[in-house]
Amino acid sequence: ISLVFACLQQCFIKTSAYSNGEQISDGVLIYEYRDGSYRVKSCDAYATGEIVIRDSVNGVPVTSIGDNTFKNCTSLSNITIPDGVTSIGDCAFHFCSSLTSVTIPGSVTDIGIEVFDACDELENVTILSGVTTISDHMFAQCFGLTNVTIPDTITSIGNGAFNTCVALTSVEIPASVEIIGADAFGFCESLESVWFTGDAPTFGEDVFWSIPGPLEIFYPCGNATWTEEIRRNYGAEEVVWSEYELPQITIEGPAGFGYNTEMLEDLFNVGFRITTLGWNEQNPLTGSCVTGG
Secondary structure, three states, rough: OOOHHHHHHHHHHHHHOOOOOOOOOOOOEEEEEEEOEEEEEEEOOOEEEEEHHHHHHOOEEEEEEEOOOOOOOEEEEEEOOOOEEEEOOOOOOOOOOOOEEEOOOOOOEOOOOOOOOOOOOOOOOEEOOOOOOEOOOOOOOOOOOOOEEOOOOOOOEEEOOOOOOOOOOEEOOOOOEEOOOOOOOOOOOOOOOEOOOOOOEEOOOOOOOOOOOEEEEEEOOOOOOOOOOOOOOOOOOOOOEEEEEEEOOOOOOOOOOOHHHHHHHHHHHHOOOOOOEOEEEEEEEEEEEEEEE
């Protein structure tokens, strides 16, 4: 009986060691315990350079970043978000004006609004496969944004998602995208080309508002969803709609030659147009490609 009591006592101590609202600081970030996991609650406003968010605290997983957590951390240059984070709150990185690049892990399923709004120096954004939504105003006023990688798991791009990204020149929209919200690319004054790789999505009002153009929008040849009614300006001053066709792949090689279909799919997904594939002894899979932009 005493042994059972001791075990129960140990279990009670272990499970009651964490209570909702309990906070732990590493000197820069404050983590708050809530219902079996930790969230990043706040950051020292004077934090500089690179910050790596823990994937766990005392063995308990870190699964979320709270609203306004890094807001106005103007000296933060880089942030590492661990795989395992599933939620990023509203305005989490708003006006992190020195942030230059960010990778959003595929584990993230819930994204608030204006997450990276007004991150002036943000140049490169990589959204990993698994993320399904680019939220409202998520990258609005990211004046330095020149490159964004949108995976083929994204189904919606929110209202004003890239509004006033004045340095963005080209973007590829994967076939998975079904909805593009109002003003999503409004005031992207340098935007020159948009590549769609699948069916026409549902367009919100003035998706390309106030883009001077000429803006060339490419859509797949022979795809019946791209009707004349769909092919409008959406608020841009000048739009040129152009069909494109992925060239037929030619594979040459000895009998029994095989090729890596996953590699081909990856090339398509990141916007490569494969023109020819051939064989040589040094590199069995060769070919020439041109980028989507």
